[in-house]
Amino acid sequence: MKNTLLAAFLLVLLGACADYNIKIDQDMRAEAQMMPVKGRQGLRINQKVSFGEFYTSRVRRGWTAKYNVPFMLRFQGAQEKLSFSQFDAQGNEAIVSAVGKFRSTELPILGGYFGIPLKYKNYFAGNIYLPKTEQMFDFVVYNPEANFRLLPTSGLLKSPGFEVEVMGVTQLDDRKVWNIDNLGFEYKAEGRSVGAVQIFNNGKVWIRNGLPEEQKLVLAALSTALMIRNNELSRTIDPSLP
Numbered sequence: 001m002k003n004t005l006l007a008a009f010l011l012v013l014l015g016a017c018a019d020y021n022i023k024i025d026q027d028m029r030a031e032a033q034m035m036p037v038k039g040r041q042g043l044r045i046n047q048k049v050s051f052g053e054f055y056t057s058r059v060r061r062g063w064t065a066k067y068n069v070p071f072m073l074r075f076q077g078a079q080e081k082l083s084f085s086q087f088d089a090q091g092n093e094a095i096v097s098a099v100g101k102f103r104s105t106e107l108p109i110l111g112g113y114f115g116i117p118l119k120y121k122n123y124f125a126g127n128i129y130l131p132k133t134e135q136m137f138d139f140v141v142y143n144p145e146a147n148f149r150l151l152p153t154s155g156l157l158k159s160p161g162f163e164v165e166v167m168g169v170t171q172l173d174d175r176k177v178w179n180i181d182n183l184g185f186e187y188k189a190e191g192r193s194v195g196a197v198q199i200f201n202n203g204k205v206w207i208r209n210g211l212p213e214e215q216k217l218v219l220a221a222l223s224t225a226l227m228i229r230n231n232e233l234s235r236t237i238d239p240s241l242p
Contacts, residue, residue: 098126
């Protein structure tokens with residue numbers, strides 16, 4: 001959702017010298033490494049994203065018949081389709097498939113796949129697969145663009161034994177700025193913040209220290225997907241984006 005207030009805010013933000021961060025749980029911030037992102041902006045041809053020890057394969061946008069991904073086959077009419085592999089320093093891989101901007105006829109399929117009530121019109125959903133352990137993680141974010149009081153952003157990443165709540169973040173740390181568009185997302189597991197992603201400018205990622213390596217890889221994969229999806233904030237910052 002474009003609005004004059006957000007555009008004016010971003011112009012001030014981008015022109016300022018201060019390096020702002022989204023407002024996230026202070027305990028998690030103290031226990032996490034902040035990782036600046038490379039490769040998020042600029043040309044999307046052969047796009048690869050990296051932060052900290054994590055890096056991706058080339059990001060694929062759109063699909064052809066040879067990409068026989070079972071999750072994606074349920075949502076072939078969706079306007080936005082992404083896939084990439086996320087790697088960590090040990091070379092462990094997470095294969096990510098994600099979709100957004102669904103057709104109205106596909107929303108009942110989305111609801112059935114995730115078992116969610118369809119009270120929003122905008123969703124971003126996907127699957128993260130770990131070949132090493134053959135474990136699957138499904139995720140969905142409701143209303144990922146704007147965070148209204150009546151229609152708040154919320155989401156879930158889940159797999160047997162691991163469930164993470166995804167919450168939209170609209171505030172900057174140490175800055176009192178009124179804003180309804182999400183500047184990032186924070187992740188909570190069992191009531192404790194375990195990570196976050198900042199989606200404006202080049203982007204930043206936080207992942208709590210001490211988590212199992214598998215969970216870190218999955219959160220890194222989710223963070224990449226949320227950063228590279230099409231959204232109004234990205235297009236406001238970089239008008240060349242479609």
